[in-house]
Amino acid sequence: MPTTAPMLEHQDSGSGSAGESIALNDLEKRLLDRYQKGxxxxxxxxxxxxxELGTSEALVLQILQRLQRDGVISRVGPVFRPKRIGASTLAAMAVPAADLERIAAxxxxxxxxxxxYEREDHYNLWFVVTAPSQERLQAVLQEMERATGLPVxxxxxxxxxHIDLGFPLWC
Amino acid sequence: MPETTNPPLDALDRRIVVATQAGLPLVPDPYGAVAREAGCSRGEVMERMRRMLSNGVIRRIGAVPNHYTLGFRGNGMSVWDVADDRVEHYGRRIGELEFVSHAYRRPRHLPEWPYNLFAMVHGRDRTEVMEKVARIAAMLGEDDRGHEVLFSTRILKKTGLRIGSG
Known part of the structure; x- marks a missing residue:
């Protein structure tokens, strides 16, 4: 269970069922299902x-504002593909449980x-590293190994x- | 490899990325508002965004759902050990599954890390995720040489893409 969840964004929140899902009306559901793709x-x-939805522009804006305010959507806008801007990798470390807080910091x-993310595995620390270039990325990974004394x-x-184009939210 | 090529972004592209990465303003003329911030015309903003869409810098322009808020709270990263000459075949098939949002091939690091295929599986809880993982395992049959599901227990850091600050 996360004790603190500063950002409940999409992807990957493995445990817990804190709180109820937010109730949406039919128009809101249709709007979200259709326009998550573009x-x-x-x-x-x-x-x-x-x-397209047979309603007014004012209502569409009002719905999007409310969905954003309530955290149902994080934003309406471009989803950038991080890989295309600089270099990136997924990195994992096997950290002794007692040391996790310190190493994560x-x-x-x-x-x-x-x-x-902390994950339940021998490899319990998983993070994405992004740098302007491949050289810088490799240098950062080496710095991490030096700073933690653990292999990355x-x-x-x-x-x-698969390019994530959204998936059925109501089925 | 296509994933490592970076289409060049000029100064205006970057200003547009900075002005839109936290979302479009929810107003009747969002690209006009972005244009005022980026110091160009509405037409230029749309033209640049169209180009970034076509060269893959932008994956899509859409409403970005918080799956967690919507009740998808059991998402798990499944990792699979599949023979190298089968990974393309299965990667495509797994990527087509509607409950998989991301499917990637990544290198093994033997002996400690034998898995070369990653698939993010979405479900409302762990039980549902495990049922879906079982469907993938059934699809792979004998070609599943081993797999694990890694559930995240905590988000330790999450920030958006930062560009333009350095």
Missing amino acids: LPLSPTPFRDMAE IINDFREVNHN LDLPLERQF
Whole structure:
């Protein structure tokens, strides 16, 4: 159970069932299911959405604002593919349980780390490292090994089989 | 390898990335608002975003759901040891499953890490995730040389993509 959950973002929150899911009405569900995959790239995307959904632009904006405020969506906008901006890898470390807090703090201090998860495994620390170049990325991984005294498993993406276009939210 | 090529982003592209990475403003003319922040015209913003979409810098422009808030709370990272000459075949098939959001090939590190195929499996709880993992295992049959599901127990750090700050 996470004791603190500062950011309940999509992907990967393995445990717990703290709190209820937020209730959505039919229009909200239709809107989210349809537009998680993409908005019309037009000067007036929200008016276009309203026309497709048979409602008003004002209501579409109001719904999106409420979904964002309530954390149902984190944002409406571009999803960038991190790999294409600089170099990145998925890294894993096997950290003795008693040392996890200390080692995680060392790793989190690297500004190149943007996601860090504790997972239930011998490899219990999993994080994404992003750097402007492959050389810098390798240097950061070596710095991490020096700073922690532990080996870092370097698991770069070799092939992507699926581009996440969202999945059915209500089925 | 296509994943490692970086289409060049110029200064204006970067200003647009900075102005949009936390989301579009929820106003009738969002690209006009971005244009004012990036110091260009609405047309230029849309043109640049269209180009970033087509060269893959932007995966999509959409409403980004918080699956956790929506009740998907049992997501697990499944990792599989599949023969190298089968990984392409199974990677594609696993990537097509609707409950899998990401499927990647990554290198093994023998002997400590034998897994070369990663698939993020989504479900409402652990039981549902394990049922879905069992479906993948059944699909692989004899070709499943070993797998694990790693559930995350804590988010230790999560920040958005940072660009433009250095």
